[in-house]
Amino acid sequence: MAVIITEDCISCNACEAECPNNAIYGAGETYNYGGEEKDTLNDEHTYIVPEKCTECVGFYDEPQCIAACPTEAIIQDENNQETQEELMAKKEKLDEIGR
Ligand code: SF4
Ligand code: SF4
Incomplete structure (x- = not known):
């Protein structure tokens, strides 16, 4: 993640x-994911799409x-770690499908 x-x-x-x-x-x-509109992941505060x-x-x-972030509200998700290679592969996929 x-x-x-x-x-x-x-929510600043x-x-x-x-x-x-x-x-x-x-x-x-x-x-937006790959040109498709997706339902919100959070109704309470700003969110990140994993x-x-x-x-x-x-x-x-x-x-x-x-x-x-002024409130230190963004943290690493310890339950969902990814390697550098996995993160780069994700970046390259976004290069292809769009952001
Ligand atoms: S890609 Fe970077 S700026 Fe965007 S949510 Fe992830 S860590 Fe934050
Ligand atoms: S995570 Fe931090 S910077 Fe982002 S909207 Fe919330 S308070 Fe603002």
């Missing part, structure tokens, strides 16, 4: 603009959203 947003989120959306993968969406918003988050691999050395 990469990184997730916790209940500490105040500062992180959304920083994401190179267009993986972050506001509460209740639908998201299929689109590469931990910024392929773009930056560090997750840009974590640095942007």
